[in-house]
Amino acid sequence: MAPLKRKIKRVEDVFGVAPEVLVDSYVDRGDLDKKIARLLGKKKHIALRGVSKCGKSWLRQRVLPRALVVQCRLGKTVLDVYREALGELGIRLEVSSSKASSLTGTVEATAEVGVSLITKIAAKWGFSGTTTETQTTTAVRQDINDLGFIADLIRESGRILVIEDFHYLDHIERTKLAFDLKALWDFKTYVVIVGVWSGQNILVHLNPDLSARVREVPISWSKEELKKIFETGGAALNLRFGSEIVARAIEDCYGNAGILQRLIEGVLEEAGIEEEQVQPTDVDNIALLDDAELNYAEELNSVYLEFANRVSSGIRNRQNATGIYAHAMAVIMSANDEDLIRGVPLDTVFRTAHAREGRIQKGNLKTVLERIEALQVDDAGRGLVLAYDESRKVVSVVDRQLLLYRKYATVPWPWEDLIAEADDRGEAFADA
Structure with missing residues (x-):
């Protein structure tokens, strides 16, 4: 033969x-694969921090091939995270009340694996209530009154919950998740958080009780x-x-x-x-x-043209604040590469913007920067280019393709036109 x-x-x-790992060009930098694998056995949450396209997803696939993955988008809530995670397990979550890391509502199986999980966990919790079951995959429904029930369902599945693109959650939802992570840790359910943020230990900043309960791993090259x-x-x-x-x-x-x-x-x-x-x-x-x-720069042209159009459209909808947004964008987008990577401080943006337009006040500018992420994303909540870190009060570039694009392309950003429009209207700069 x-x-x-x-x-x-x-x-x-x-x-x-590529969405899948290309093994022939995959590089395990600094034995990071082994490091993450070791951390997974240490009964801690793990936070993987790195910019877009730095290899976070490939690393996660290599170390956690069977993960329970939820992708965040702007506008998504922590409850949405739980709904999607349980949905992957064949379970529908309906929440009637949520506060202080406590959930009230029901879970209902929509697939055979969900039937098995709910039945097993309900018995452990001493629930008999509303569960029903036949020899087929008939729905099993169970009342819940604690986040621990959700934690047990995830842990019993044998899969680790991975929350990707954490940075798309707004500040309130990030804070909620940080407090839920403490409760999940108490329930021995450990989560991997993946996202882009410029400061260190953002989860501990959001909830100091996570100190010693989460390990942050920066992914750099x-x-x-x-x-x-x-x-x-x-x-x-x-x-x-x-x-x-x-x-x-x-x-x-x-x-x-x-x-x-x-x-x-x-x-x-x-x-x-x-x-x-x-x-x-x-x-x-x-x-x-x-x-x-x-x-490559020409290929990116449509990406950043759409980015500029979305931001411009959002700015024009801010009555009496067009000039503040436009001046802020002009200052940020003219910053050098190193500053955008490291993060441009609010104070720096204010000094430059105030020198350009004396009516801009720091308080209003801070409000603008807090809302700047919402201007950028599409209807599906994707497309973030710049992010504002509330903890460090800096604006940084999330999508580093922008830096290459502006190096090799002539960029007709619309910010100066927006500033001229605001001046023509005699804008008051009173509100953001």
Whole structure:
């Protein structure tokens, strides 16, 4: 019998941004996979902090392949998180009252696994109440009066709850979740929180009782770790990348593995390389990266044009505050790369905006920054580019593609036009 022919690897199997892990270019930076795996056994919540496309989801998939994943969006509540998590387990949650980490309502099975879970947990809690069951998957309904019942359902499922994009929750809902996390910890149900925030230990800031009960793990990349993406992926495709391409692509990805993956994919597209090479092949023409970056910026043009349109539309709907929002956006979007990555302080935004327009008051500007996230997202609550950290009072860039885009594209941001409109109306700057 003839041996099976080995499948030739294609570029898209090795490089690029993908929902599944591309194992040939996956880099376990600093043995982070093992570190997270160890933390999962320490009876603590885990918070994974890192910017968009930095590899949080790939890391989570590698370490927690069977996780119970809930994606947050702007406008979503903590109760929505529980509803979606239980929905994945075949259970519908109806809440009639919620306060102080306490829930009152019902859970009802909608699938066989939900029937089993509710029946088992109800017996543990000594409930007999309204449960009904037949030999098929007839609905099982149970009254609940404690968050512990929800915690037990999740824990009994054998899956770990992962709450992704935590930063999309508004400040009130983040605070509610932080207090619920203390209760969930008491119930021995440990959660993984994934999101973007610029300060350290945001959950402990929101609820000091989480001290020693949550471990925050920042996800960042060194230049050497980013270089390994070239090396491991290149080896899989029998490619050798030139040092000039490697150095500049790493500089232009702003410490972001996802952007780097897209740049490498673009370089290979420009080189006409679609699959694994038979002979070792050098990829060292810097013009390939020039073209890849320009094409990437052009591809992003529609993304940031839509971002600008959404923000502009939202600003125009703020009567008597158009000028404040517009001046704030003008100041933030003109900040340099390092400041946007680190976070531009409220005081800095105020000083610059006040120098541009003396009628702007700090209190009104702070209110504007607290609302700036809602201006950016689409109807589905996605598309965040800038985030305001209430704890540190800084605005930072969530989507670092913005930095590459404005480096290689001429950006006609509409903020100055909005300022002129406000001036023409003689806006009072009295309210945000």
